[in-house]
Amino acid sequence: METQPHLLVVDDDRDIRNLVGDYLKKNGYRVSLAVDGRQMFSIMDHGRIDLVILDLMLPGEDGLSLCRRLRGQSDVPILMLTAKSDPLDRILGLELGADDYLPKPFEPRELLARIRSVMRRAQSLPKNLIPETNHKFRFSGWVLDTASHQLTSPQGIGVTLSASEYQLLKVFLSHANRVLTRDQLMDLVKGREQDAFDRSIDLRVSRLRQKLRDDARTPKLIKTLRSEGYVLTAHVESEMSQ
Helix, strand or coil, rough: CCCCCCEEEEECCCHHHHHHHHHHHHHHCEEEEEECHHHHHHHHHCCCCCEEEEEECCCCHHHHHHHHHHHHHHHCCCCEECCCCCHHHHHHHHHHHCEEEECCCHHHHHHHHHHHHHHHHHHHHHHHHCCCCEEEEEECEEEEECCCCCECCCCEEEEEHHHHHHHHHHHHHHHCCCCHHHHHHHHHHHCCCCCHHHHHHHHHHHHHHHHCCCCCCCCCCCEECCCCCCEEEEEEEEECCC
């Protein structure tokens, strides 16, 4: 049925790929399978995908690199899988835009629960909080070019942004002068961490302030509203892409 959510499983282990695919089909999903990034993008070019289950260790381009590329061109939810136990991999995956992370080996029921949770969050996001596609944002002398992900200072100097910093800044600019809670920010940047990582949004804001030369003690651009969240206080002009 076309109304069934369409999931894409990307894993070079044939047994895991087929087992996960069969299990998800039995639980009401349409499933496509890919062994690497090339097949993943080929499948996505030919139809809508509602969630990608992406293995970290893949032949050729690894899962972290693919996650970065995928997030740069799509808002599709991403659930990463890995056999590694290093928590740094989890943090990197989330920083690059993954929505959740599950270590191998895992119980199929836990995978299913996490898929449902990620999709529920994505579907419940208020439509008026989804940022529009823009080509350039201009604010307080700064310019963010969304085509190149380039931030330029009022002095004309390019400033390098990480993937998470870029996503966070674009969210703030798309909702300038509007208070956004931490939960809303975590959903909007497509990197919603849980458990021990649920405070990472504060670290992201701190790093972004540094890039914008915004004094953390008396910020003028990104202000903190106690018990409410954050707000970007600036006049923002945007040029829509064609």
